[in-house]
Amino acid sequence: MPLSPSSPYPSFAGLRIVVMGGSSGIGEAAARAFAAAGADVVITGRSKARLDAAAERIGHPVTAVEADATSAGSIAACFEAVGRLDHPVLALSSGAVGLGPFAELAEADLRTAFDGKLFAHFAVLRAALPRLREDGSVTFVTAASARAALPGSSGLAAVNGALEAAVPPLAAELAPLRINAVSPGVVDTAWWSGMPDADRAAFFAGVAAALPVGRVGTPEDVAQAIAYLAGNGFTTGTVLDCAGGATLATGR
Template sequence: MFQGQQVIVMGASHGIGEATAAAFAAAGAAVTITGRSKERLEAAADRIGSPVATAEVDATDPAAVAAFFEAVERIDHLVVTVGPGSGHGALAPFAALAEESLRAVFDGKFFAQFRVVQAAVPKLTRNASVTLVTALSSRSAMPGTAGLAAVNGALDAMVPPLAVELAPVRVNAVSPGVVDTAWWAGMPDADRAAFFEKAAAQLPVGRVGRPEDVAHSILYLAGNGNVTGTVLPCDGGANLATGA
């Protein structure tokens, strides 16, 4: 389906971005992965196995983003997974949420993704797709996540009008739930394992997500020419009313 198509995955040195790049490469696409660390990008490229190009780009740096896209000839599919690392600065009870911490997460995720898409627009082919990666926090009511909900909700809200404005380019987002990635690396191993076990027990699918799950959702949105303006949950049924 993606044979010979030009795909750029922004933020692909690990986790969801890496899994997405691997899936596109396996489907025959010509893939470029970006990230802030040359060493981590090269390690990701080695793990992917299929040939991928790498480019060191800090999505929080407007000049770096502009320079990268100026050198790009065309884009058939753009995937934007960039974020502020852990994002835990916005994970706090509302009364204790520091404005500067929330601004840093907005800069690292919302404005970074906004900046990437805006810079990419002139290079998108007529039938291109753009897929953002947001998060479950925008669709839930978990105490302590008001800041994360605001950041991801802003991205989710941008998808439908952007899909209309950029048409026939298709614009969608995938909204993951709890996924076993480096986002949780700041937790001690035992605490993380206990958290994942508790989260899995509360989900209809009985497990937390894996990066490959989100990658499959991204490829679906990129490959289905009749889907646009959609925020696709990939959360194991986290918001389903189970009757439990």
């Protein structure tokens, strides 16, 4: 796929990209990257107001479609409105639900986390299949917690680990459709907004000091990885780390 002359990403001119969970953070950055590369971009989310605000920030023409990925009826209506698909990106999440010490982890929260991510990704993929280009791609957004040993993250590790484990068999079963995932580490997004500003800054500083790259991630870092997976027709069944070296055994 050729590079776009006005963008660091491959050209996606004329292709339909749907970013599920595109109203903020990584999803919004991915939508911006694809739109800058000429794609026909649709962003979805549960709040029309947030989608409209994201569309304004993106700065390129995008279409906003309200959709709840935990509702079968809402997903069906969304894809009916979207039509054909080339490269959907599934950046779905129930937020920080399921984060916390294992002894205090409520079963209801863990089930909510699975519903909002694993089951939502599966339901959206199943609904998208009839509209997907045969040799297109699907990119999941998971998290490096799946393969890290961070105290207090067992719930999130279980959810993301389950989704990442499904990538290779899905790629084999659904070929020539390509199935991949980007697995971000700590990225400076609103996902962390539940922490007081000072605590968040201190946490980010501590993470940056421990990472080989010396900083936390940005949504644009992850968007570049998503664009790579969508644009590289020889990559499938891959979980691509975009975590600044968080899962490396560096001794740091």
